[in-house]
Amino acid sequence: MATPLKWVGSKARVMDILREHLPAGDRLVEPFAGSCSVMMNTDYPEYLIADINPDLINLYQVIKEDVKEFIDTAEGLFRTANTAESYYRFRQVFNRSKENRTTSAALFLYLNRHGYRGVCRYNRAGGFNVPYGHYASPYFPLAEIQAFAEKARRAKFICAAFGETLQLIRPGDVVYCDPPYIPQTPTASFTSYHTDGFTHNDQYDLCSALSRLAECGIPVIASNSDTHHAHSLYHRFDICRFTAPRSVGVAAGESKQAGEIIAKRLPIPAAQSLSKVCDGCGYEGGGHCPDCGPVMGDATYQEMVASGALNAEPF
Incomplete structure (x- = not known):
């Protein structure tokens, strides 16, 4: 199902792949809302949708609170002349004042649909500094807005950084994270979806937070680019590799496909849990790691007891 916004990095075209990696749960928690494609294309009883971008969260909250007023306001903007002059005038109004939440949300939708290729x-x-998109007839997503308002009845939308959002996790939750991706090349990323950006340290902190949640029995899933850095960061996760279409930042002669990963850690039933994490190197398994001694690998506690491996003396 499509969403009200055009969005760079939208998961709409990879939902058939992603859905296979999202387990059942009482509530899906998304610390990086984006266009809400995942919410719109899954069927969890509840959703906690967060993002650090206040304009995005305001849009979602306004649609949920009074969809009719929002549609009336937004339709009025879309009926104005589709010119660069109108676009830049509305962009200036949007940046100057956001006191009226409904007007601000409607302007955000207008800028998204009239601006360059869904860039935020x-x-x-x-x-907000996205240039005019020069589209002949920008689409007003009436059906998508109405469907979003219906689905939003199950959702709570908050403006928060991922660290704050992950502190709200409760038993029964499933966590899916779609952060700004690690660049495929040093020059691949563009400035910035939010004024604070998303740094290497943020990538590390997110992965660490997800690992801690997984150790507490919470299913965690994250998307990122298929890079050495991402594989290194998520080396304790199960990783699925695939290719996805790119819509922005494709130079002449470059592929319109980009490699992505889905990294996940799901709870392990108690009977199958691994018996030890090596104090020397952190490798998970039983007994001793290859560098620190024998009896290493993916053997479960019960298998090692049966084989007598736990009685082995370390080197």
């Missing part, structure tokens, strides 16, 4: 970008001062 801000300058260092926090001003």
